[in-house]
Amino acid sequence: MSTGDALSIRPQTPTPFSLAELATRFGLDARGSLEGVVVTGVSLDSRDVRAGDLYIGMPGAKRHGADFAAQALALGAHAMLTDAAGAERAGEAGIALPILISEAHPRELLGAVSAAVYRTDDFAPKMLGVTGTNGKTSVVYILAELMQAAGLTPGLSSTAERRVGDEVIPANLTSPEASELHGLLARMRERDVDAVAIEVSAQAVVRHRLDGVHFDVVAFNNFSQDHLDEFGDLESYFAAKLALFTPERAARGVVVVDSAYGQRIARESQIPVTRLATEYGQQADWHLAITAQTLDGVSFVLQGPEGAHFRGSVPVFGRFMAENAALALIMLHEAGVPLEQVAAGLERGRIPVYIPGRLEEMTEPGSRGPRFFVDYGHTPGSFEAMLEALGEVAPGKIIFMFGADGDRDTTKREEMGRIAAAGADTVIICDYHPRSEPPEAIRAQLLAGARSANHAEVIEEGDPRKAVRLAISLAEAGDVILYAGPGHEDHQEIAGQFLPYSARDEVRGALREAGLLQ
Numbered sequence: 001m002s003t004g005d006a007l008s009i010r011p012q013t014p015t016p017f018s019l020a021e022l023a024t025r026f027g028l029d030a031r032g033s034l035e036g037v038v039v040t041g042v043s044l045d046s047r048d049v050r051a052g053d054l055y056i057g058m059p060g061a062k063r064h065g066a067d068f069a070a071q072a073l074a075l076g077a078h079a080m081l082t083d084a085a086g087a088e089r090a091g092e093a094g095i096a097l098p099i100l101i102s103e104a105h106p107r108e109l110l111g112a113v114s115a116a117v118y119r120t121d122d123f124a125p126k127m128l129g130v131t132g133t134n135g136k137t138s139v140v141y142i143l144a145e146l147m148q149a150a151g152l153t154p155g156l157s158s159t160a161e162r163r164v165g166d167e168v169i170p171a172n173l174t175s176p177e178a179s180e181l182h183g184l185l186a187r188m189r190e191r192d193v194d195a196v197a198i199e200v201s202a203q204a205v206v207r208h209r210l211d212g213v214h215f216d217v218v219a220f221n222n223f224s225q226d227h228l229d230e231f232g233d234l235e236s237y238f239a240a241k242l243a244l245f246t247p248e249r250a251a252r253g254v255v256v257v258d259s260a261y262g263q264r265i266a267r268e269s270q271i272p273v274t275r276l277a278t279e280y281g282q283q284a285d286w287h288l289a290i291t292a293q294t295l296d297g298v299s300f301v302l303q304g305p306e307g308a309h310f311r312g313s314v315p316v317f318g319r320f321m322a323e324n325a326a327l328a329l330i331m332l333h334e335a336g337v338p339l340e341q342v343a344a345g346l347e348r349g350r351i352p353v354y355i356p357g358r359l360e361e362m363t364e365p366g367s368r369g370p371r372f373f374v375d376y377g378h379t380p381g382s383f384e385a386m387l388e389a390l391g392e393v394a395p396g397k398i399i400f401m402f403g404a405d406g407d408r409d410t411t412k413r414e415e416m417g418r419i420a421a422a423g424a425d426t427v428i429i430c431d432y433h434p435r436s437e438p439p440e441a442i443r444a445q446l447l448a449g450a451r452s453a454n455h456a457e458v459i460e461e462g463d464p465r466k467a468v469r470l471a472i473s474l475a476e477a478g479d480v481i482l483y484a485g486p487g488h489e490d491h492q493e494i495a496g497q498f499l500p501y502s503a504r505d506e507v508r509g510a511l512r513e514a515g516l517l518q
């Protein structure tokens with residue numbers, strides 16, 4: 001069940017919270033009378049305000065949220081919490097709302113205030129958080145599937161969507177702002193959710209989005225270049241991930257120690273960690289071995305301490321998918337859910353997970369013609385993992401199409417191009433979200449990287465719709481086309497406009513035109 005156009009999932013029967021009590025509890029100054037005012041929700045986005053909300057007028061990089069107070073009021077906000085500058089702006093605009101004024105940046109209070117209003121501070125389901133550069137979404141979906149198998153009622157927050165039972169909404173950010181997260185948790189409590197899987201971005205850790213949440217188990221899978229536009233250098237990006245492994249945020253951790261970064265997390269973590277190795281000979285508590293793999297999925301055996309073991313499979317290709325599954329299984333084990341309990345709910349260990357837009361097949365599984373997959377990978381690390389996996393299971397040629405984000409980490413583009421062309425037979429470079437950059441300039445960087453690999457045939461076709469058809473026209477039976485980037489998304493962002501574009505719909509349409517799909 002989709003929740004219509006809602007931007008967040010909220011509790012249906014919230015308990016009113018006195019504004020005066022909130023002011024006292026957080027030592028906030030007030031403007032206007034607080035007498036008898038209650039709030040039933042919290043929002044820092046004026047477009048997402050519901051009747052009864054406390055609207056947080058937050059100063060941001062681009063705007064001051066207080067400038068949107070009129071919209072919040074029109075949508076039924078009962079009060080606003082902001083900083084001194086925000087209160088002044090609202091005063092000048094004549095906004096008739098009681099205002100709480102915070103000396104600290106309102107973001108620093110958001111988690112605690114939201115937890116108080118939504119009363120999530122005493123909600124204690126099993127809380128599991130996943131961080132790393134690639135594979136967080138995949139692990140979270142596998143976790144939700146395993147929770148279900150173990151007889152638990154799962155809740156989920158990912159880049160693709162937020163989910164409570166049959167209520168689903170598309171996600172805006174990978175990790176929601178704290179106000180959205182606590183509203184979601186409050187709804188999960190109403191729906192008797194007893195285990196929650198949350199994708200944790202580095203931005204979430206440094207930007208207070210997880211405040212008021214304590215994880216039973218957090219996991220780290222891998223680390224490679226991304227988000228340097230925001231973090232400046234790899235070390236700062238890594239430090240944001242490491243900060244999740246502290247007692248304030250989590251009780252215990254699970255770490256994939258195949259890489260030097262994983263080993264560092266295990267060494268520098270301030271909470272006890274359990275280690276998973278997927279490479280032969282690596283020192284660890286758990287070991288994963290791949291037993292079979294095809295384009296249709298991967299089978300594996302996982303072995304842990306005291307004879308713990310699990311034999312199973314995931315219906316998505318790639319060794320890394322088995323690694324994602326192993327990580328999810330160990331997280332649950334560490335959260336007190338025995339592997340046997342999970343296995344009891346599965347048929348011969350098969351985890352029937354569907355991960356929207358991650359190596360999602362657009363052709364019929366097992367079909368004789370070319371196979372077409374759409375993926376969300378947009379980092380050098382994910383390109384490397386996918387192409388290595390395809391190299392092991394693709395029966396024919398690999399045709400790889402992709403673009404790159406505009407206005408985001410530009411330093412990864414050449415590397416993306418190089419890795420793509422080193423691992424594929426043909427690469428088609430098209431546009432993704434150019435945003436404010438000239439699309440041809442982004443393509444030029446990708447092309448330079450691709451040509452430096454001196455391996456694949458390199459083709460430039462900016463229009464993704466044409467590129468999809470071109471890829472299909474080049475493919476023969478046994479070949480695999482992989483379109484990396486857009487995954488589950490439904491738009492292309494070009495020069496400030498969000499234009500409707502679903503790669504999955506586009507590919508299905510083109511496959512039908514070519515007679516390759518019914």
Ligand SMILES: CC(=O)N[C@H]1[C@@H](OP(=O)(O)OP(=O)(O)OC[C@H]2O[C@@H](n3ccc(=O)[nH]c3=O)[C@H](O)[C@@H]2O)O[C@H](CO)[C@@H](O)[C@@H]1O[C@H](C)C(=O)N[C@@H](C)C(=O)N[C@H](CCC(=O)O)C(=O)O
Pocket residue numbers: 044045046047057058059060061062063064065066068159172173174175176177201202203204207230
């Ligand atoms: C760098 C960053 O994280 N910025 C986030 C931050 O922006 P900001 O503080 O600068 O806010 P702003 O845009 O100036 O707006 C100021 C205030 O006005 C409010 N506002 C604004 C417009 C309006 O009509 N009404 C309204 O109320 C905003 O909600 C905000 O509170 O707060 C905004 C409100 O929540 C976020 O939308 C915005 O995310 C931007 C869009 C973003 O691109 N973030 C990315 C970098 C991000 O966080 N990515 C990670 C990782 C992704 C991955 O997995 O790879 C993620 O967790 O998603």
Ligand SMILES: Nc1ncnc2c1ncn2[C@@H]1O[C@H](COP(=O)(O)OP(=O)(O)OP(=O)(O)O)[C@@H](O)[C@H]1O
Pocket residue numbers: 132133134135136137138139159174199221222320321323324357358359375376377378381382383385386
């Ligand atoms: N364990 C892994 N190691 C390397 N690459 C992976 C792994 N798991 C998935 N991938 C690749 O990375 C892509 C992104 O996966 P996923 O969406 O699960 O990661 P993510 O960390 O959630 O990324 P984002 O935060 O950008 O959503 C996948 O579509 C797949 O191509």
